[in-house]
Amino acid sequence: MHTRNPYRSPPDFQLLAEAYPPLQKHIITTTKGATIDFKDEKSQRRLTEAILHQDFGLKLDLPPDRLCPPVPNRLNYILWLEDIVEACALSRHNDVATVVRGLDIGTGASAIYPLLGCSTHSNWVFSGTEIDDTSLEYAQKNVAANRLQDRVSVFPADPNGPIFAPLAQSDVEYDFTMCNPPFYSSREDVAQSADAKEFGPNAICTGGDVEMITPGGEAAFVRRMVEESLNLGHKCRWYTSMLGKMSSLASIVQTLRENKVDNYAISELVQGQTKRWVIGWSFRDIRLPDASWIARLPHPGMQNLMPLRNTLKQPLPQTDHASQLGLLVSAIIGSTDGVIASNLSQDQSILDMVISTYENTWSRAARRKRKELMKTEPAASGETRMTCRIRHQRGEAGGQERTITDYLVLDWVKGRDRGLFESFASHVERKVVEGIKTGIH
Numbered sequence: 001m002h003t004r005n006p007y008r009s010p011p012d013f014q015l016l017a018e019a020y021p022p023l024q025k026h027i028i029t030t031t032k033g034a035t036i037d038f039k040d041e042k043s044q045r046r047l048t049e050a051i052l053h054q055d056f057g058l059k060l061d062l063p064p065d066r067l068c069p070p071v072p073n074r075l076n077y078i079l080w081l082e083d084i085v086e087a088c089a090l091s092r093h094n095d096v097a098t099v100v101r102g103l104d105i106g107t108g109a110s111a112i113y114p115l116l117g118c119s120t121h122s123n124w125v126f127s128g129t130e131i132d133d134t135s136l137e138y139a140q141k142n143v144a145a146n147r148l149q150d151r152v153s154v155f156p157a158d159p160n161g162p163i164f165a166p167l168a169q170s171d172v173e174y175d176f177t178m179c180n181p182p183f184y185s186s187r188e189d190v191a192q193s194a195d196a197k198e199f200g201p202n203a204i205c206t207g208g209d210v211e212m213i214t215p216g217g218e219a220a221f222v223r224r225m226v227e228e229s230l231n232l233g234h235k236c237r238w239y240t241s242m243l244g245k246m247s248s249l250a251s252i253v254q255t256l257r258e259n260k261v262d263n264y265a266i267s268e269l270v271q272g273q274t275k276r277w278v279i280g281w282s283f284r285d286i287r288l289p290d291a292s293w294i295a296r297l298p299h300p301g302m303q304n305l306m307p308l309r310n311t312l313k314q315p316l317p318q319t320d321h322a323s324q325l326g327l328l329v330s331a332i333i334g335s336t337d338g339v340i341a342s343n344l345s346q347d348q349s350i351l352d353m354v355i356s357t358y359e360n361t362w363s364r365a366a367r368r369k370r371k372e373l374m375k376t377e378p379a380a381s382g383e384t385r386m387t388c389r390i391r392h393q394r395g396e397a398g399g400q401e402r403t404i405t406d407y408l409v410l411d412w413v414k415g416r417d418r419g420l421f422e423s424f425a426s427h428v429e430r431k432v433v434e435g436i437k438t439g440i441h
């Protein structure tokens with residue numbers, strides 16, 4: 001589960017029931033204390049309502065035959081998007097967008113993602129789509145009951161029409177799209193699923209067929225999204241979806257690669273026994289850091305699916321002056337031509353800065369080439385071509401004797417030219433290692 005998810009440890013069910021009395025009669029006492037029967041649908045529904053009431057100040061009214069969303073898992077997806085939005089802000093030198101706009105495909109009767117997103121972020125606004133009339137009606141009711149009509153609009157969708165219709169019709173750009181797609185292709189597919197096996201035939205919160213089944217299952221649904229997004233391109237910063245099956249993940253990565261979309265991110269959402277994947281892709285030049293909770297899973301068996309690395313980590317020689325790394329790197333950046341730098345940390349000695357450059361000014365070969373090019377091309381102006389974050393990380397190195405090692409970490413934040421980032425990274429790494437060896441004081 002995401003490290004910022006408050007439900008990493010189970011909630012205090014007794015306290016929840018005191019705050020939300022309808023939960024009280026579902027509380028059972030075990031040797032480990034108060035809990036509920038997670039296989040009982042009514043108990044689950046009251047728990048979701050209680051958590052939304054107590055922790056988010058939200059009300060929820062659902063029809064009995066529609067999915068009841070478990071909050072911890074839905075919050076995981078929101079927290080992943082929050083990390084992506086934050087990483088995107090770095091590409092603008094930490095200038096956070098005033099309004100963050102999301103599109104939730106298949107928002108469901110609960111409109112759970114818009115409700116959670118708005119209650120945890122005062123500057124987020126949402127559009128949602130839904131093909132099912134009952135769910136649409138309830139979604140609109142839930143938005144109104146929480147007085148979010150100004151920030152959330154829910155639109156009917158045509159199952160045979162474009163999935164991203166609101167995006168195609170919009171003049172404004174979106175920051176992200178999100179989707180918890182119908183996972184299955186048929187009733188048989190549902191019956192064979194791991195979830196059904198785990199919970200038995202009377203699985204809790206299975207929802208109506210319309211919520212769970214789509215022709216071709218989730219892989220076909222998300223492939224349609226990828227194909228539509230090719231034409232929509234920059235209209236959205238990050239297109240994303242949840243996926244329930246590893247095979248779908250492989251299929252989507254293949255579709256992205258076939259269409260030469262190399263800027264993508266994969267993470268996983270884990271809640272108890274349930275694991276879901278999230279995939280995001282972008283046509284922009286915004287790059288996400290490799291962190292497992294954002295863009296790149298470290299599992300050895302999955303490396304063939306992962307995007308190329310955007311984070312470079314250089315172990316540094318032992319030094320007693322690691323605290324002066326910030327000053328050392330500032331000096332190196334200061335003596336590199338044409339680089340714009342801003343500190344993310346107030347404290348100059350802590351190394352955490354964002355730098356941007358128009359072109360390669362640091363290598364001799366690049367300088368020669370630049371001279372040649374300048375005969376035919378105007379000098380660099382306008383947008384910078386590469387942005388990266390430079391930071392210090394202290395961690396344990398492996399091996400027999402565990403030692404604490406300092407690392408210089410560079411995250412590629414923005415740009416299309418991977419070579420430019422890698423060349424800048426090796427320039428800084430070389431200078432920092434030299435600086436430490438000759439002694440930083």
Ligand code: SAH
Nearest residue numbers: 069106107108129130131132157180182211
């Ligand atoms: N977002 C909710 C519901 C997910 S279930 C939650 O996380 O709990 C998937 C939803 O997608 C269902 O409500 C289903 O009706 C809807 N759906 C299926 N196909 C769709 C399409 N083409 N466009 C919009 N919604 C669709």
